Amino acid sequence: MVFLKNSFYIAARYLRFHRIRSAILIVALALILFVPVLVEQLVSKAESRLTARAKATPLLLGSPGSSLDLAMSSLYFVSKQPASITYGDTDNIDQSGLAYTIPLHTTWNSSGFRIVGTSLDYFDYRTLEIADGNPLFFLGDAVLGATVAKALLLKPGDSLISSPDNFIDIAGQYPLKMNVAGVLASTGTADDEAVFVDLQTAWIIAGLGHGHEDLAETDDASVILDHSEENITANAKLETFIEITPENMDSFHFHGNRKDFPVTAAIVVPNDEKSLAILLGRYQADDQPLQLIRPNLIVDELVNTIFRIRRILHAVVVIVALATLLTLALVFTLSLRLRDPELKTISRLGCSRPAMSGFILAEMILILAGSIALALILIALTHPLQPKLITLLLSS
């Protein structure tokens, strides 16, 4: 026991004296331990996040093209946005009586977070709970995912502004100031990182609907371009509201047929297995202008790819770890050579070979313990960042 204590005392003194060398050894070993653990955790969590959400979404309706993009943008609000379909397309499924649909409009952003225009069914379907405030009620309301609220330091009663699609296009959409109605409880899913608005609010952001002063009652004649018995046409001078308030809410209106309005995709929830099979059959024809996909099959393919990448990553990590360990072994051997005079001295003073080995072993144990401690600290420090890293991983 005394010998152990002395061995560790001498080893600690040695490591402290050569603190830079010791720190490099500890960091190198810690990284060997930390990187594979982090990768494994990220891949496992990404995998479970992907599969859980995909399994909970029976069908997705979207435009033809990349089914992966459709799945990723509709389930995780990441990836390239697929071409839009129309609200009428989703309505057709509703009218078929085989399923109900939850439209998704995921084109716009606000402060770097995706604005998801949808119906209230979405919240029930994903079993999302309001942690603070109220659900969507008025036009222009927004319900924030937990991460969004935390990142932007927003609470019910605050407001946030949609990011314009294009700053240069002066004829493009105006930013809309949205009222934060509520904040969702954290779910650990993509919903935490979304700004939910009603589908109509998303259409207003898209410029399909707007609010302005009543032209029949305006005092400013210069905004009137044409005045007939049925219609009053305004020119570009007419200012549209950029915020929906209780006072101006009634003035908001849409131009055109809503059935032609765009949605990015729709979650399709069939009544039963038979309805699911019928719907899949309907949309399987090559000439269909729409595609209906089973997200779990798409994500399974993706997960299989992740498995293959994971295997490659494991191999790379093992090779890098082996190379690092060999380098560390070389460093240790060279340092032992440099310590030859010291070892000779303590041998002459009466130290046995096993005791000398004990000192070296104690140094190794301390370095290993330091490395494990550092690796654990790094794992703990990166743990809160993992959801963000997973989102980055999935979005790239």
Place this chain on the structure above:
Amino acid sequence: MIHLLGVDFRYPKSDFHLAFEEISVELGSAAALIGPSGCGKSTLLNLIAGILTPSSGTITVNETDLQPLSDSQRRLFRLQNIGFVFQDFALIEYLNVLDNILHPWRINSALPLSTENRERARTLADQLGLSQKLHRHPSHLSQGEQQRAAICRALAPKPSVIVADEPTGNLDPSNKQAIVDILLDYIRSERATLVLATHDHELLPAFDQIIDFAKLLPTPSTSLAS
């Protein structure tokens, strides 16, 4: 008493050969080993300390015959009886002065490090003018201070024999005499034995016995060679 009789020693794969009829150093006396470089002074000190073993002959230190002892027994004997002082001080660079002095206790569980031993180390350091330098590392000490620290390390376990291999070789004249005085004071007060190898003839008058390698009688079958 140190008594070497009919000692014959060769290093493996080397032409070096040390052989002599008899050397005796009385208990409580100071003996200086002199002779040209490479004549075998350090080898003789290592034989006395039990670090090397002769191929023939007997070495007795304080009535203990080193020949029949096993390696571990000789190591223990060395720890308990021999204090080693080196020309290059051989201090451990990563330990401070106090830890260097206490090192013999820490490297072998046969010497338990007690509070009394710690006190002795501090007292000794104080006597040798190192009390203000106990927490400094060897690289921050002058050469004289380093050798005094090395002597503290050798004397702290109260050895009955001091083996010093040219301990003044790297020191200036004022430090040389001071170091020898410290060693002589110790053997006088503790009734220990000192065997010191040196090239410095100015130090010799202080010694009770001079062993000149050039005058050693070879064993009948061999001759002294280097």
